[in-house]
Each structure stands twice: as structure tokens, then as C-alpha cells.
Amino acid sequence: MTKIRTAVFPVAGLGTRFLPATKAMPKEMLTVVDKPVIQYVVDEAREAGIEHFIFVTGRNKTVIADHFDVQFELEATLSERGKTAELDALRADLPKPGQYSFTRQQEPLGLGHAVWCARHLINDNPFALLLPDMLMPWEPGCLAQMVDMYEQTGGNIISVEEVEKDQVCKYGIVGVGEDVGDGFRVNSMIEKPKPEAAPSNLFISGRYILQPEIMELLGSHERGAGNEIQLTDAMIRLSKEVPFYGYRFPGRSFDCGSKTGFLAANVYYALRRPDIEPEFREILKTVI
Numbered sequence: 405m406t407k408i409r410t411a412v413f414p415v416a417g418l419g420t421r422f423l424p425a426t427k428a429m430p431k432e433m434l435t436v437v438d439k440p441v442i443q444y445v446v447d448e449a450r451e452a453g454i455e456h457f458i459f460v461t462g463r464n465k466t467v468i469a470d471h472f473d474v475q476f477e478l479e480a481t482l483s484e485r486g487k488t489a490e491l492d493a494l495r496a497d498l499p500k501p502g503q504y505s506f507t508r509q510q511e512p513l514g515l516g517h518a519v520w521c522a523r524h525l526i527n528d529n530p531f532a533l534l535l536p537d538m539l540m541p542w543e544p545g546c547l548a549q550m551v552d553m554y555e556q557t558g559g560n561i562i563s564v565e566e567v568e569k570d571q572v573c574k575y576g577i578v579g580v581g582e583d584v585g586d587g588f589r590v591n592s593m594i595e596k597p598k599p600e601a602a603p604s605n606l607f608i609s610g611r612y613i614l615q616p617e618i619m620e621l622l623g624s625h626e627r628g629a630g631n632e633i634q635l636t637d638a639m640i641r642l643s644k645e646v647p648f649y650g651y652r653f654p655g656r657s658f659d660c661g662s663k664t665g666f667l668a669a670n671v672y673y674a675l676r677r678p679d680i681e682p683e684f685r686e687i688l689k690t691v692i
């Protein structure tokens with residue numbers, strides 16, 4: 405079985421839910437505590453053994469590439485001032501030469517289209533897909549657990565999580581088949597169903613392991629919900645030919661593309677940082 409060595413990060417969306425913050429700055433660069441959201445997701449991928457990181461970017465997103473590059477003047481200044489801890493932290497986050505690739509989605513035609521833009525970098529290999537605005541704190545990380553599961557099952561794997569029944573209409577929802585290893589066989593998928601039509605309350609939460617055949621299906625450029633090229637539509641078609649499995653993420657994810665999700669993520673991560681937690685908890689009490 406081919407190991408999962410490559411991950412795709414679609415970062416070309418407009419981030420309209422987060423305007424005006426995202427007018428000139430990518431939402432993936434918003435900071436949770438003291439790191440951009442994208443850094444958490446890249447770290448999760450690295451922990452899962454990913455060696456090639458593919459970013460599908462768009463206009464106004466070049467700062468993402470800069471974030472993962474050497475900042476020569478900054479490093480020289482930190483070095484001169486003897487700030488070795490800060491310097492070491494910056495260097496630890498840097499990719500090795502050639503590990504990062506960037507391609508463009510010229511128009512934001514949907515998540516499915518963004519993934520398709522990476523087809524020539526994927527070639528014929530299975531790959532991981534991480535939605536960079538979904539933070540999924542857990543140890544070991546969500547993708548690392550999915551990679552473990554993949555070694556038993558092969559096929560395609562999607563992370564799922566419970567949502568209130570009256571919220572299913574906001575998400576892609578899966579139907580639950582027989583147990584397989586730590587997960588289950590997905591027997592149906594439906595994008596944004598009405599509660600009475602939903603096969604479960606498990607939503608597709610932002611981490612995927614996909615077989616390269618998905619690219620051919622995405623290449624048909626069929627429009628779905630919101631007149632966008634939807635990944636879920638292509639997965640529904642692919643699931644008729646090759647199995648899909650669901651991995652139940654045991655934690656809770658934070659949608660940092662929404663204002664409340666982003667704020668909740670900041671509180672969650674700050675309360676788990678030993679250097680910040682005591683003072684922050686006290687401040688939070690007085691604010692509330």
C-alpha cells in the first residue's frame with residue numbers, strides 16, 4: 405500500500421464570513437494565541453508523517469508562503485540580540501528545502517475545484533487533505549490517527565464528528581455502515597440535508613485521506629450547492645466504486661472560518677498553555 409506522504413491545504417477561499425478581517429489578510433493567517441491557524445494544521449500534518457505540503461493559494465495569499473520561508477533580517481536581529489529561544493522556535497517551524505509546493509486557484513470556484521488544482525502535484529498517489537480553518541486539537545493528532553487507520557483499511561477515510569440534529573443542514577453528513585477497525589464503513593453521504601433526510605448526525609469535519617481517482621471526478625467540473633464545485637459531490641460518486649470509511653474524531657473541532665469558532669479556539673488553546681493559562685483564566689473570569 406502506498407504510504408500517505410503528501411498533503412493538500414486549500415487556502416484560496418475568500419473568507420467572507422470573516423470580513424473585514426479577511427479583506428487584505430488570509431483567514432489562514434489569523435492567530436490563535438500566538439500562531440497563525442495554518443501553522444497548527446501544518447504541524448498536525450507533519451506529525452502524521454507528511455513530507456510534501458501542497459498549498460492551493462489565490463490572490464492576497466502570498467503572506468502564507470512568506471510565513472513558511474526564512475526571514476533573513478528577523479533571524480539576524482534575533483541572533484544579534486541573543487534571543488536564541490525565539491530563533492530556535494522560528495527555525496523549528498521551517499520546512500526543509502523543496503518540501504513545500506504552491507499552486508494557484510485563480511478563481512474561488514469551490515473546495516472541489518481547489519483540490520483539483522493540485523492534481524499535477526499529486527500524480528497517482530493517495531493524499532491527505534486538511535481544511536486549514538478547522539483546528540482539531542487532540543493527541544495524537546487527527547490526521548496521525550487516520551493514517552494509522554489507513555494502514556489497516558486502505559481506501560478513502562474522512563473524519564467525522566457529532567453535531568446537533570437541527571444543525572445537520574449546515575454540513576456534509578454521512579450514513580454509518582458496519583464497524584471497520586476503529587471506524588466504520590460510510591454507506592451514504594449527503595451535502596447539507598434537512599434534519600429529516602439526514603442519515604445520522606455525523607458531519608464531515610475537515611480531514612480526509614483520498615485516492616487519486618477523485619481528481620478525475622473533480623475534473624468534470626460539475627457545479628453543486630452554491631453553484632460551486634463541491635468535493636462532497638465527487639466523493640459521493642467515488643464511493644460507488646471504492647470504499648469510504650469514517651473516522652470518529654474523539655475531540656471537538658473549532659471552525660476558525662467563523663467568528664465564534666475562532667474566538668472559542670483562542671480560549672481553548674490559551675487555557676492549555678502553561679505560560680498563559682493562570683493569568684488568562686483570571687482575566688477571563690473578570691470579563692465574563
Ligand code: UTP
Pocket residue numbers: 414415416417418419420421422460509511512513514515517518535536537661
Ligand atoms: P470555506 O467553505 O470556509 O469557504 O472553505 P471560504 O471562502 O474560505 O470562506 P467563507 O465561507 O466565504 O467565509 C473551506 C476551505 O476551502 C478553501 C478555503 O480557503 C478553506 O480553507 N477554499 C474554498 C478554496 O481554497 N477555494 C475555494 O474556491 C473555496
